[in-house]
Amino acid sequence: MIYDAVVVGGGLSGLAAAVAVSARGGRVALLEQSLKLGGRCYSYTDPATGDEVDNGQHVLLGSYRNLLKYLDTIGASGLMKTQPSLELPFHHPDRGFATFRLPKLPVPLDLATGMLTYRLLSIREKRGLLAAGNWLRRWSPARERAISTESVDGWLDSLGQGRNTRECFWDPICVSVMNESPGTASALLFAKTIRAAFFKRGSDSRMLLPTVGQTAFYVDRAVEYLTSRKSVVRTKAGVARLLVRARDRTAIPVRMAAAGVVLNDGEEVRSGSVIAAVPHWSITPLLPPGSWADRVAGSVGSIGTSPIVSVHLWFDRPFMDGEMLGIIGKTIQWAFDRRRIVAGSQGDTPLITCVVSAARSLAAQPAGRIVDTAVSDLRSVYRRAEKASLVHSVVIKEKRATFSPVPGVEKLRPGPLTEIGGFYLAGDWTETGFPATIEGAVKSGFTAAECAGKGC
DSSP states (O other): OEESEEEEOOBHHHHHHHHHHHHTTOOEEEEOSSSOSBTTOOEEEOTTTOOEEESSOOOEETTOHHHHHHHHHHTOTTSEEEOSSOEEEEEETTTEEEEEEOOSOOTTHHHHHHHHTOTTSOHHHHHHHHHHHHHHHTOOHHHHHHTTTOBHHHHHHHTTOOHHHIIIIIHHHHHHHHSSOTTTSBHHHHHHHHHHHHSSOGGGGOEEEESSOHIIIIIIHHHHHHHHTTOEEESSOOEEEEEEEEEETTSSSOEEEEEEEEETTSOEEEESOEEEOOOGGGSGGGSOSSHHHHHHHHHHTTOOEEEEEEEEEEESSOOOSSSEEEETTSSOOEEEEHHHHSTTOOOSSOEEEEEEESOHHHHTSOHHHHHHHHHHHHHHHOGGGGGOOEEEEEEEEEEEEEEOOOTTGGGGOOOSBOSSBTEEEOSTTSSOSSSSOHHHHHHHHHHHHHHHHHTO
């Protein structure tokens, strides 16, 4: 059988590409080398408790239009809860609890009101925050160029954002969105993400929380969608190399076109196009020798990675007041009450998931020490937690959770097109205009599928 497309890699970008090709009537072979689909988005059953555990808690935004289209296509859009409007609860070590809340007002009045009513900032700091918002609202090509080589810290310096404003507003958002520290993260990518969330539609800034595990949310219904349309989904199907044929023998050098892939066991899977949706550190072996492949390998080889650490904690009694909390001034950045979030989660013991992004130093520590740090941080925030005993814990370290979105990384990110006809690239690390978000991953898959459909 010759498929319309072979998609190499069963992460979110690969799933999105396969679903998009299938939605247009194409027959797809989705090939994943591991036993599971979803890539760095997966869940599993904890044997000690029977609870479903994600490798990390996801908070999505209403501005993720490509993701919402994907979820709607596979029939999973009902598996999440949506905030009426943005609410970000925080805890400050000295000033206690406060919520950054956007009222239901037209854009950008909602953001301005949220800034002015945020209790953790002084009047002067609120004015400075409003000025930064106005700078973003008056976006221009000149401003984009001006911050193209800046870090988030450098950009915030130029806008006069003080230490407290950063600690209580900018830094928590930056680290969560970018998975990188403000001193290292690209100001350009961060500014684009903030603009997409806050300066277009009021619904764009709403938070969306999956109410099921990541595998059930992103993967299971996509597999059902594909197989119901006579596509094939295979795990343990590692790809050794791209299969090519001569497209134009009169050209110098001879122009090549993709004809499928060769698996590790020698099996050939033939197709009209091939979409490589693998992590950037895995792309080079798939590329045939040549100057273009060498350039791509050199570029992606310079793209770094950044880790995320998730700590799942079971206690003998509840103590959180809401679904989530941003924790300022501690190691733990966000805490989520999974019993409140996950539909039908009726476990006997509370389950708290703590998340630390850009967690290079934490990822190097042993699991026991990480758990001690998380429990200590939670008890410093909630007095009731001092009487809560830890029953069970799981630490998950995604050491290469995302690419590192440093200034200048945009020059290293290739687009979907290659010099081989019918061969396309996808992945959150490709040129999406976003940092390494779920939205960027899905967008890249959709873009590659569109190119394949048009025969770009």
